[in-house]
Amino acid sequence: MSAPQFNTWQSVQDEVLRRIHAREWPPGSAIPHEADLAVEFGCARTTVNRALRAVAEAGLLDRRRKAGTRVALHPVRKATLSITIIRAEIEGLGMAYAYRRILAETVKAPAPVQRRLGIRNDPMLHVRALHLADATPYVLEERWVRIASVPTIMEADLTQQSANEWLVANAPFTHGDIAFSASAASEAEATFLACAPGAALFVIARTTWNGAAPITSVRLTYAPGYRMVTEL
Amino acid sequence: MSAPQFNTWQSVQDEVLRRIHAREWPPGSAIPHEADLAVEFGCARTTVNRALRAVAEAGLLDRRRKAGTRVALHPVRKATLSITIIRAEIEGLGMAYAYRRILAETVKAPAPVQRRLGIRNDPMLHVRALHLADATPYVLEERWVRIASVPTIMEADLTQQSANEWLVANAPFTHGDIAFSASAASEAEATFLACAPGAALFVIARTTWNGAAPITSVRLTYAPGYRMVTEL
């Protein structure tokens, strides 16, 4: 026989990736149509479509109707971070998880939190808690929950289960935003995380909504040395 | 008619998401089989499969052959970060991009870099450069390139084009890892980024390979105040 056969969309994808990496299809160039590739690979167009769609989602191909498919000039690689509950994160590292609630109060949120959530003077649950790995401080959780959006949280025992975990299990959200940054440890943060004031800390700020209703805004301040790692 | 019709996989996906968020399908519970859903929705099983697959990729469903599909107990939401070239990032913010190469030398990499790349004493190109947005320091790029893996980089004019951009366009990679962390500004970093020594800086460390060949390892140190934001 002449041409090798590609009968699964994965094998087609592998071949497409090979051609891109080998510069057989250089950046910016148009690649053959799905129909032509289907003939060449000896499979259905559906299969080629599935493969090309996957590669396009990875950012290596640009596809437009009628215009065709071309190799991305500046491949925008996407790193996907899994946002898990903190207990799972720590246990996944093989360390012992512990949790200490520092504070829980029902108050009006400060202005910045109100602005983030787009609300005005709604009563909110404010929880401050420390997550520990092998008995050493791991991350400080500073959370604001809009009570009207999740009334049942007032019945949760947040001395035992973290607000983080309770919300993941009980307060579904449709969308949200997440921001990563670096911040110098305040006096309070330094105390809780057992580090020097001013130390460089990794911070994750997350805000979530359920439809139009704001749910919660949380600031996770990690102990010094924390690295968030993922594959490309 | 009795039941509404869902004739596109997107509409099926929307309905599935609605049922999950509305707790009609509570966390941990098994949902009907694809075939049953296809009948209920009045569409082909292929369409239901496409929709469920998409929701599963988003982390809200767990699917296993024979075991069926169930709503994730601890939905692992995935945040996807687009890794663009820095020029595009700055121009995308509507700011003027500028680039200043600080240093370029051919040397043996220090031990930590060698370890990250899994090499030993290979000659490497070391480039230090500053990216500016509206004439103020934005990010400091400290890069190590294994020359044997990308020999043509020695002919590139890295005083005009950043190594970042040259590599994206000329040195495809198959995989890599990326780590985010916070770090206190060293004396040198403080000078380049025009901030105080010890300031909390956001750091991205990235290492990429092309197959088995290590390509480059880079450390991007952002000026204070930088936030990496994405949607959930």
Next chain:
DNA sequence: ATCGGCAATATGTCTGCACATATTAACCCT
């Protein structure tokens, strides 16, 4: 009671076909 193998089953995927849709390129009219 326990272990190993087998059959049932839900998802995974391929095929061939059709039609939908977005976008470009050609064309026509002025």
Next chain:
DNA sequence: AGGGTTAATATGTGCAGACATATTGCCGAT
């Protein structure tokens, strides 16, 4: 020429049917 309408075209998606594959759970043998 210029500008707006139209036709051509590549991708996007739906459908019905078939087979592939991974697991589970049953059942029988020890």
